[in-house]
Amino acid sequence: MASALTDKLSRLVKDLRGQGRITESNVTDMLREVRMALLEADVALPVVRDFIARVKEKALGQEVLGSLQPGQVLVSIVNRELSATMGEGVSDINLAAQPPAVILMAGLQGAGKTTTTAKLAKHLIEKRKKKVLTVSGDVYRPAAIEQLKTVTAQAGAEWFPSTPDQNPVDIGRAALDYAKKHFFDVLLVDTAGRLAIDEALMLEIKNLHAALNPVETLFVVDAMQGQDAVNTAKAFKEALPLTGIILTKTDGDSRGGAALSVRQITGAPIKFAGTSEKLDGLEVFDAERHAGRILGMGDIVALVEQVTAGVDIEAAKKLADKVKSGAGFDLNDFLAQIQQMKQMGGLSSLMDKLPAAMAAKAGQVDMDKAEKDIKRKEGIIHSMTPLERRKPELIKATRKRRIAAGAGVHVQEVNRMLKEFEQMQEMMKKMKGGGMMKLMKRLGGMKGMPKMPF
Known part of the structure; x- marks a missing residue:
């Protein structure tokens, strides 16, 4: 996320930490670099000006000048103001309404509204234990309704049918009536997008908003749009009382400007960030943790959460008990450990949350190559018979x-995989349970798989 901005600010952070004395001169030099980094990251100019002014005011205050470690204090000020620009801490989604709580999803075509609607449904089901219904008011885009039906099923929610010949307001009212009668907690309404802002789109969504009176009106914006994201956010804010923002495609954003701009331009808090194309690739947005990532400090809390969520504790316990009993470690077990790595969200996703220095070291291994190697190992094992997996010696x-x-x-690749399996098998003989993290460290140490620095 925001790799170019992170690289520049990480270098500045490193330089600042070593500053024994802070003067107006080196603060000005530092802020010039920060300003350039933000502008190159496509942060809106008014946001950059405001941010620089706030940092300068605090940097030249007594908090820094009177400190024994002014460089450290200055870094914390930059971190604090980055966080403030994106909104303080976490802004939770509001479900405090007579059920069903209606959530309206707004944004331009291509921002990822439909997929994000399913991601949010999955989040509400798994994290908030809610009964969720989705409906599509997009009667213009071919296959939009069917797309929502498919991803809603994958998310484990229920889908309310609609057809392209219906009026979006009628669709919304019918879905709301169904949701009330069938005791749904939340109704997610996916609205139509356009390739550009136009009056017809804005009038339609205003009418839909008036008819449904949603508790949340979420603006879904593509983080890779940069400056364009700010312009569309401004237009939607003028048309609708936005209550929050969902940034999509943050995993592909090399600039990072949208996250720093849309909050200040719209006044609406960023509530979620899309971190991957998978349906579980939606994170509650935490401004402080995100600021830490941009400054190259990493997000260890998110890393631990991701690893913990991906580890099947029950499966790990069964494996430990199996090894303890002397039953042995076979290729089915080896395959299960490889799949555990994938469930954690992929190696590159884990690396993204490491502090810059650790990530740079880990990044010496080509992540794409490592992930392909994992898939190759899976393919080899899947080509074996059940007997061969149980008895590799055959x-x-x-x-x-x-x-x-x-x-x-x-x-040769089959031989290489079998050799790695034998190494793992030998390790498992020596392990007395050891826990999943210990096993993952060893799995990461094998050839073609980067060592995970946990």
Whole structure:
């Protein structure tokens, strides 16, 4: 996330920490660098000016000048003001309404509204234990209604049918009536987007808002739009009483300007950030933690949450008990450990949350190559028979050739994977349970898989 901005600010943070004395001159030099970094990251000019003015005022105050470690204090000021620009801490979604709580999803076409609606449904079901209904008011885009039906099913929510010949307001009212009669906690309304802001879109969504009186009106914006995100946010804010923002595609944003701009331009808090294309790739937005990521300080809390959520504790316990009993570690177990890594959200997603120095070190390994290697290992094991997975010692030359052909790899790669399995098997013999994290460290130490610095 925001790699270019993070790189520049991380270097500044490192330089500042070593400053034994802070003067108006080096503060000015530092702020010039920060200003350039923010502008290059596509942060809106008014936001940059306001941010620089606030940092300068505090940096030249007694808090810094009277400190024994002025460099450290200055870094904390930059961090604090970055956080303040994006909104203090966490702004929770408001569900304090007579059920069903109606949430209206607004934004331009291509921002990811439909997928984000399903992600939010999954979040509300799993984290808030809510019964969720979704409905599509997008009667213009081909297959939009079917797309919502598909992703809603994947999220575990219920979908209310609509057709392209209906009026969006009629659709919304019918869905709300159904939600009331069937005791749903939340109704998520996916609205139509356009390729650009136009009067027809704004009038339609105003009418829908008036008819449904939503408790939350969330503006879904593509983080990769940069300056354009600010312009569309401003237009939607003028048309609707926005209560929050969801930033999508933050995993592909190399600039990061949208996160710093939309909060201040609209006055609406950022409530969620889309971190991947998967349906569980939606994070509650925490301004302080996000500021830490931008400054290269990482987000260890999010990293621990991601790893903990991805680890199947029950499966880990069963494996530990199996090894303790002397039953042995077979290729089915090896495959399960590889799949645990994938459930954590992928290696690159984990690296994104590490502090810059650790991530840079880990980044010496090509993440894409490492993830492809994991998929290759899965393919090889899936090409084996159940008996071969249970008894790897049966796999000799003829079987290796068949497995390699089935997986679309060379025999050498089958040999390499089996050697790594044997190394893991040996480790498991020595482990007395040891816990999943201990196992993951060892898994990460194998060839082709970056060592996880936990």
